[in-house]
Amino acid sequence: MSKSKDAAATSVVLKYLNDQNRPYSAQDVFGNLQKEHGLGKTAVVKALEQLAQQGQLKEKVYGKQKIYFADQDQFSAVSDSDLKRLDSQISELSTKVQSVQQSCRQMDSGL
Missing domain, CATH: 1.20.5 (Single alpha-helices involved in coiled-coils or other helix-helix interfaces)
Known part of the structure; x- marks a missing residue:
C-alpha cells in the first residue's frame, strides 16, 4: 500500500475515533469504515497500531483483543x-x- 493511502487511512481512522469518542476494536472500526471509505482490515489495523504508538489513540488489551479509543486529554x-x-x-x-x-x-x- 502506498504512503498516501496509509496516511489517508490513518487520518480517517483518527477522525472516526475522535468523532465517536468511544472504544472500538479493530474489527468494529473496520466494519464501520469499510463500506463508506473502502478501507481494508490490514490498513485499519496498521493505522490503529500506528496511532497508538504515536500517542494519538489509547490502546487496552483484553486477553487477545485490543480496544482503541480517543485520548481523553485532547478534549x-x-x-x-x-x-x-x-x-x-x-x-x-x-x-x-x-x-x-x-x-x-x-x-x-x-x-
Missing part, C-alpha cells in the same frame, strides 16, 4: 455549570417530546 473539561445547563436543556426537550408524542397519539386516534 476540554466541561464545567459543572455547563453540565447543569445541558441537563436543563435535556429536561425541557424531553418535556416537549412528550407533549408532541401525546398530541400525535390524539391525532392518530382521531383518524
Whole structure:
C-alpha cells in the first residue's frame, strides 16, 4: 500500500475515533469504515497500531483483543455549570417530546 493511502487511512481512522469518542476494536472500526471509505482490515489495523504508538489513540488489551479509543486529554473539561445547563436543556426537550408524542397519539386516534 502506498504512503498516501496509509496516511489517508490513518487520518480517517483518527477522525472516526475522535468523532465517536468511544472504544472500538479493530474489527468494529473496520466494519464501520469499510463500506463508506473502502478501507481494508490490514490498513485499519496498521493505522490503529500506528496511532497508538504515536500517542494519538489509547490502546487496552483484553486477553487477545485490543480496544482503541480517543485520548481523553485532547478534549476540554466541561464545567459543572455547563453540565447543569445541558441537563436543563435535556429536561425541557424531553418535556416537549412528550407533549408532541401525546398530541400525535390524539391525532392518530382521531383518524
